[in-house]
Amino acid sequence: MSNEVLFLDAKLKVERAYHHVLDVEGWIANFIQLNLDCTRIDIDPDSGHVRFQTTNELKFPQPALSSITGDAVHSLRAALDYVGAEILRPFGTDPERSSFPIDINRQSLVGKSHYREIAQRAPDIALIIADLIDRNGRKFVGLNQLDRIDKHRFLITVVSNAQLTIRCIDNENDVPDVPREPCSSYPLVGG
Numbered sequence: 001m002s003n004e005v006l007f008l009d010a011k012l013k014v015e016r017a018y019h020h021v022l023d024v025e026g027w028i029a030n031f032i033q034l035n036l037d038c039t040r041i042d043i044d045p046d047s048g049h050v051r052f053q054t055t056n057e058l059k060f061p062q063p064a065l066s067s068i069t070g071d072a073v074h075s076l077r078a079a080l081d082y083v084g085a086e087i088l089r090p091f092g093t094d095p096e097r098s099s100f101p102i103d104i105n106r107q108s109l110v111g112k113s114h115y116r117e118i119a120q121r122a123p124d125i126a127l128i129i130a131d132l133i134d135r136n137g138r139k140f141v142g143l144n145q146l147d148r149i150d151k152h153r154f155l156i157t158v159v160s161n162a163q164l165t166i167r168c169i170d171n172e173n174d175v176p177d178v179p180r181e182p183c184s185s186y187p188l189v190g191g
Contacts, residue, residue, distance in 0.1 A: 017079040034059040100129075105133065105134055109134075
């Protein structure tokens, strides 16, 4: 059996997870579009704080963002588990007890039984996973925790903090790929 066939289910699951993420992005774009006439931004001349004020009642698209976000989180975590199961499938490992190893960093990851099993059977893939976790472990742990929360509670999505940054572009024909330091930065204070 070729690797392409082995990873077909995992690939399909990752693609489905991507569509869930696009659903979240679409919801946010729809929310902004529905509320273009409902917001006003003012800069307090004394403090320099930017005030975000709603002038009308906000409109929210259906379904609720929390349910779409829950679907995206669960789909992403499940896609990772499909990858973990597909790595071990050629070695006869039961997919029901396989999962993608996640931890905060490489050092703590190598002690996990799911990682050790992959490292023993597919050491090159285990190194790729370890590098990925070393760079993004906290994000993966966060995804894992959100997935557990969503199974037992309804995810509540809120905006908690924002900042407006004004960036200066000296020459419109020379826009840097990496933004330079901001010219001005203002905390956004809810109104």
